[in-house]
Amino acid sequence: MLQSYIKQILSLYNYVDAIVMVDINGIINYSDNFRTNIYNLYSEEVIGKYICDIYPELNENNSSLLRVLKSGKAILNETQHLVNYKHIEIDAVNSTFPLKSGDKIIGAVEVSAYIDPEKQRKNITLQLKERDKDKSKYYNIITNDANMVSIKKKILKISKSDSPILIYGHTGTGKEMIAQSIHKNSTRSSKPFISQNCAAIPSTLLESILFGTLKGSYTGAENRKGLFETADGGSLFLDEINSMEISMQAKLLKAIENQEIRRVGSTESIKVNVRIISAVNESPLKSIAENKLREDLFYRIGVIQVNLPDLKDRKNDIKFLSDHFIKQYNNKMGKSIIGLDDSVKKIFKSYSWPGNIRELKNIIESAFNLTYNHILTIEDLPDYIFSVKSDSHEIPDVIMSEKSLPELIEDYEKSIIEYAIENTVNITEASKMLKISRQALNYKLSKYNIQK
Numbered sequence: 001m002l003q004s005y006i007k008q009i010l011s012l013y014n015y016v017d018a019i020v021m022v023d024i025n026g027i028i029n030y031s032d033n034f035r036t037n038i039y040n041l042y043s044e045e046v047i048g049k050y051i052c053d054i055y056p057e058l059n060e061n062n063s064s065l066l067r068v069l070k071s072g073k074a075i076l077n078e079t080q081h082l083v084n085y086k087h088i089e090i091d092a093v094n095s096t097f098p099l100k101s102g103d104k105i106i107g108a109v110e111v112s113a114y115i116d117p118e119k120q121r122k123n124i125t126l127q128l129k130e131r132d133k134d135k136s137k138y139y140n141i142i143t144n145d146a147n148m149v150s151i152k153k154k155i156l157k158i159s160k161s162d163s164p165i166l167i168y169g170h171t172g173t174g175k176e177m178i179a180q181s182i183h184k185n186s187t188r189s190s191k192p193f194i195s196q197n198c199a200a201i202p203s204t205l206l207e208s209i210l211f212g213t214l215k216g217s218y219t220g221a222e223n224r225k226g227l228f229e230t231a232d233g234g235s236l237f238l239d240e241i242n243s244m245e246i247s248m249q250a251k252l253l254k255a256i257e258n259q260e261i262r263r264v265g266s267t268e269s270i271k272v273n274v275r276i277i278s279a280v281n282e283s284p285l286k287s288i289a290e291n292k293l294r295e296d297l298f299y300r301i302g303v304i305q306v307n308l309p310d311l312k313d314r315k316n317d318i319k320f321l322s323d324h325f326i327k328q329y330n331n332k333m334g335k336s337i338i339g340l341d342d343s344v345k346k347i348f349k350s351y352s353w354p355g356n357i358r359e360l361k362n363i364i365e366s367a368f369n370l371t372y373n374h375i376l377t378i379e380d381l382p383d384y385i386f387s388v389k390s391d392s393h394e395i396p397d398v399i400m401s402e403k404s405l406p407e408l409i410e411d412y413e414k415s416i417i418e419y420a421i422e423n424t425v426n427i428t429e430a431s432k433m434l435k436i437s438r439q440a441l442n443y444k445l446s447k448y449n450i451q452k
Contacts, residue, residue: 018112022065024105026051034192035114039090042224057083064096068108072098091115141177142324145314151306159185164301167279169308172358175279176237178306183235188275191234194227199240203248208264217265228261228272235275242280242287249294256300276301311353318348325364333368341377343429350423351385378433386433414448421450
């Protein structure tokens with residue numbers, strides 16, 4: 001019955017950071033904390049104890065769990081400041097529900113989303129999962145692109161097995177969203193989905209994060225689960241695995257092969273049942289050639305591969321995604337932006353999007369903070385998007401020509417003006433992009449014989 005309650009609650013909500021269940025006496029009989037990186041409290045420390053012993057500042061009047069036990073009524077999206085017995089503090093948004101057997105209250109369950117100021121997770125609420133069938137399948141993968149539609153279909157196929165999956169895509173292409181979609185469509189969907197970015201973490205620290213620690217194994221070490229144990233029965237997503245130190249990759253390979261881990265400082269092996277989903281932000285073969293990725297690990301984690309296209313190769317999705325983010329920020333910021341003006345659409349279509357979908361989303365958010373209109377214009381865009389950049393670091397051929405410096409400068413100026421004219425709808429918009437007056441722009445158009 002307990003697992004049935006837990007499964008039902010977790011199936012209702014997105015982005016749950018923790019869940020705790022108490023019996024009618026307020027004794028904790030189930031607890032799971034999925035964000036131990038920001039709130040260091042583990043299930044083995046709290047199960048079997050009274051809720052107010054774990055949180056000494058709580059009582060029958062301010063504890064949401066005890067209030068629900070008393071009233072039998074749910075409490076939704078209540079913000080609480082919690083201080084546990086170890087004096088560790090956290091702000092959380094909680095939704096709390098009574099558990100009943102017939103008409104009798106037998107306990108209460110609470111799900112939490114942590115408010116993490118360092119990561120800007122503020123003003124959040126626990127949101128019910130989208131019940132739309134297609135969105136439910138694909139974890140909000142927004143696309144009109146034929147390649148991405150094929151990938152969405154592929155997700156449904158590969159989610160049904162337990163084979164390891166390797167996702168390749170540049171920064172901002174949505175690798176974690178694909179991983180979440182795979183997990184959501186798998187038989188493991190009621191179990192945890194745990195994500196860890198492997199970049200720039202020393203192997204000794206990453207080992208304790210992944211495999212856990214034994215008390216006394218080093219100064220300050222406690223008995224703690226690693227991510228493999230936390231994700232047991234579910235999926236573990238390892239992002240930027242090509243940034244993991246080679247020595248750590250060997251230990252990871254052994255854990256995946258044997259389906260067992262050993263906590264740091266322990267001699268005891270622990271069996272785990274975890275599906276590994278990995279991601280790289282550069283070509284796996286290039287990573288192998290540059291000794292960033294072990295070849296044997298690649299063959300093990302890359303049984304199934306998913307390659308994500310860059311946003312610049314998904315031209316049909318730029319407007320589609322822009323509309324999606326505009327709707328999202330309208331709801332979040334209480335605005336009523338209706339879309340992009342034609343100049344912005346042209347710029348977006350010709351821009352190379354090195355930061356991919358993440359960059360597009362951030363630019364839309366930035367524009368929302370700057371605009372005074374009901375439509376986003378080029379004045380609302382960040383200056384860097386207008387920079388004319390070359391992908392080559394070689395000296396351009398024109399530099400090696402017989403032209404003088406003033407002639408080269410004029411050529412460069414002409415190319416910038418032509419770019420502005422091609423990517424705006426009129427002289428006014430082009431002059432705004434170039435940050436010069438209309439009169440000055442008209443003079444230069446005449447000077448260089450550029451057609452309006």
